[in-house]
Amino acid sequence: MSDTQLPYTKPNIDWAEIERWDRAYYLHNTQAQAEYVFTGIEGADGNYLYTATGDKLLDFQSQLVSDNMGHRHPRVHAEIKRAMERFGHVFFGFATDYRARAAKLVIDDILGADSWAGRVRILSSGSEAVENAMTMARLYANKPLILTQERSYHGLVPGATQVAGYRGNLSTGPETDDNRDVPGFPGSGFVAIPAPEFSDWQGTGRLPSLDRTEQIIREVGAHKIAGIITETMFGGASYMPHHSYLKGLHDLCRQYGILWILDDVLCGFGRLGEWFSYQIEPGITPDLMALGKGINGCALPVGAVVASNEIAEFIDRARWWSGSTHDAHPLVCASIVGNLEAMIEDGMIDKARVRGAQLKERLDALMAKHPCIGRISGRGIYYTIDLVTPNGDPIIAADRDTLFQGDLSGHPNNIFAAACGARGLFAGGFMPNTVKAAPPLTITEAEVDFAVGVMDEAFSAVEKVYH
Ligand SMILES: Cc1ncc(COP(=O)(O)O)c(C=O)c1O
Structure with a gap:
């Protein structure tokens, strides 16, 4: 050419x-x-x-x-360029207009109608979002275990928290005297549940994967399980599960008092024809949601984690010793603002x-x-x-x-x-x-x-x- x-x-x-x-x-x-x-x-x-x-x-x-x-994308790049006129990096102890605007776009403008989401934190990768979501689930529930689907993909970064002396615990805040180490450390703290059936599964009744998951919950004990982390459409394993799986899994979480951690790094922001993948099923919402990729279309490295109102309020009351050097980087937040405003305005x-x-x-x-x-x-x-x-x-x-x-x-x-x-x-x-x-x-x-x-x-x- x-x-x-x-x-x-x-x-x-x-x-x-x-x-x-x-x-x-x-x-x-x-x-x-x-x-x-x-x-x-x-x-x-x-x-x-x-x-x-x-x-x-x-x-x-x-x-x-x-x-x-x-x-x-011209809107995203224009916003990054504008931000570069004012910023290099500032750490999370300072606020920027871009951080506030990005958070408002996610929590209010896009998620507001579903009214479950309380706060978002902006990170550097989807893997980091998944890690944060699991730590928050453990802290909030005060339980050590996370259930995870066979064949799922959630990133490839094992261990940073496991090897750290400082691991993201909660210390007493002005409104609480509930010091809390992260349950499940040290140790893996994960239990596998079966992968869902394919979309063309021909059986009748409840899916065998859900039957087995319920059995595992009972065997392990719901009192030990903080959350179940799921993908909606499987990216690594490359398939959309049977249509009755998502609601069935959600219902199990609610029945047994287990948090639902939705990994929407891949499917979030329109992939499945909705803003977020849980919206393909009416009437269900997650407790924690890991995001990445589509939030800025990868103009810069990005991730984000959304906490429900209840979890956000719980964390608000204490001091959560967490954060990365790059949290809410102003240029990344600018790319989110440019991207989400363009997505909304362009339908x-x-x-x-x-x-x-x-x-x-x-x-x-x-x-x-x-x-x-x-x-x-x-x-x-x-x-x-x-x-x-x-x-x-x-x-x-x-x-x-x-x-x-x-x-x-x-x-x-x-x-x-x-x-x-x-x-x-x-x-x-x-x-x-x-x-x-x-x-x-x-x-x-x-x-x-x-x-x-x-x-x-x-x-x-x-x-x-x-x-
Ligand atoms: C469902 C899911 N979760 C998490 C990740 C990890 O995100 P990242 O590659 O931004 O660390 C990916 C990446 O492909 C993903 O598809």
């Missing part, structure tokens, strides 16, 4: 040298050095990535289902629903055509597609695993991703048998049609090898 067609001024970069340095010094994710594929990205703008080799890729995965408003949730419906319709048509598509699950503007053998079994028998040996380039997800990439589309998935369709909420009708056309050919490429 010619330099004049680029949405940015072409930088003068020696990509051969960059590749050498990247290969030599960076600690890469998910690939061994021997198989590492270097793909230089020179720029990103709107719904597109621009590669070092001059290709333009439609980002149909929003990076990590994260860059929900596309790349370099992005409605747009996600409309564009998502178009996407689902097109994907269903592909399923009718391609025998390698065994299942499509999802909602809003987030779908995952399971790739199967002619018999309908997962192509790679160890379905939804991450422990494999040998060359993975022949895995169906990688064949699909390579076929898409060669045709100008960034799409694929981490699990061998699943690929994602999770474009930015800003995707256009024509771009969805283009992407589905490319996916059509990519599914044929998978069938050529496995059917």
